[in-house]
Amino acid sequence: MIKLGVNIDHIATFRQARGEGVPSIIEAALVCEKAGADGITVHLREDRRHIQDYDVYSLREVLKTKLNLEMAATEEILSVALDAKPDSVCMVPEKREELTTEGGLDVKNNKKNISSIASKLKKAGIAVSIFVNADLEQVAACSEVGADAVELHTGKYSLLFRESGASSSECKDELKRIAEASKEASKRKLILNAGHGLDYENVGQICKIRGMNEFNIGFSIISKAIFNGLQKAVFDMKSLIEKNS
Numbered sequence: 001m002i003k004l005g006v007n008i009d010h011i012a013t014f015r016q017a018r019g020e021g022v023p024s025i026i027e028a029a030l031v032c033e034k035a036g037a038d039g040i041t042v043h044l045r046e047d048r049r050h051i052q053d054y055d056v057y058s059l060r061e062v063l064k065t066k067l068n069l070e071m072a073a074t075e076e077i078l079s080v081a082l083d084a085k086p087d088s089v090c091m092v093p094e095k096r097e098e099l100t101t102e103g104g105l106d107v108k109n110n111k112k113n114i115s116s117i118a119s120k121l122k123k124a125g126i127a128v129s130i131f132v133n134a135d136l137e138q139v140a141a142c143s144e145v146g147a148d149a150v151e152l153h154t155g156k157y158s159l160l161f162r163e164s165g166a167s168s169s170e171c172k173d174e175l176k177r178i179a180e181a182s183k184e185a186s187k188r189k190l191i192l193n194a195g196h197g198l199d200y201e202n203v204g205q206i207c208k209i210r211g212m213n214e215f216n217i218g219f220s221i222i223s224k225a226i227f228n229g230l231q232k233a234v235f236d237m238k239s240l241i242e243k244n245s
């Protein structure tokens with residue numbers, strides 16, 4: 001069965017907006033585990049806009065499943081990873097001005113830096129994944145730099161699914177590209193993961209691609225959680241006010 005890693009960065013974004021320590025990342029992670037998540041993913045961005053260093057260390061201590069750390073391929077974040085020792089690291093590209101991770105990492109043209117970071121992580125016993133577009137050459141490059149896994153970027157597919165529809169030729173073509181890149185990953189004995197933009201409508205087709213090991217999903221789950229919980233949250237506050245009035 002394909003595993004689910006839940007990305008909880010969005011809870012941290014909400015926490016940072018008020019700066020008062022709530023909602024708790026730890027509580028969120030434990031709820032996800034209780035609900036069946038196979039792992040928790042966080043992205044420690046260079047600008048620390050949501051997840052903070054202490055979140056990574058605290059999660060490392062409390063999680064019963066796995067901690068996957070997304071990070072830019074830089075020495076500064078590498079030092080946190082080597083110290084906190086997540087189960088796995090997924091190297092991602094990072095631009096300060098972007099709202100979210102916009103594309104895959106260009107492994108093909110940055111082999112030296114990426115393989116040096118990958119080997120330091122592996123030496124510390126941390127599994128290495130790399131977030132790449134569904135591109136055969138990028139998948140091949142992941143294997144050449146010594147990655148254990150690839151995470152295929154499903155953002156373009158998700159966007160086309162929403163904007164053009166699942167049966168549009170653009171969406172079908174992108175799905176085909178993801179399937180081809182998946183085949184290449186399997187051929188090269190890379191563990192095959194996928195993520196970005198996956199939601200309750202578009203995940204089904206990605207599940208059908210052979211060899212998928214794990215999805216990392218954040219935004220759609222946290223968005224759904226708001227509406228699954230809002231009614232009860234209002235009801236509980238209303239009851240409390242009534243009881244005390």
Ligand code: PXP
Pocket residue numbers: 007009043070090092100101131151194195196197198216217218219220
């Ligand atoms: N995988 C990677 C590498 C990401 O950068 C992100 C976004 O932080 C995700 C998965 C999850 O994407 P989403 O929040 O759209 O589900």
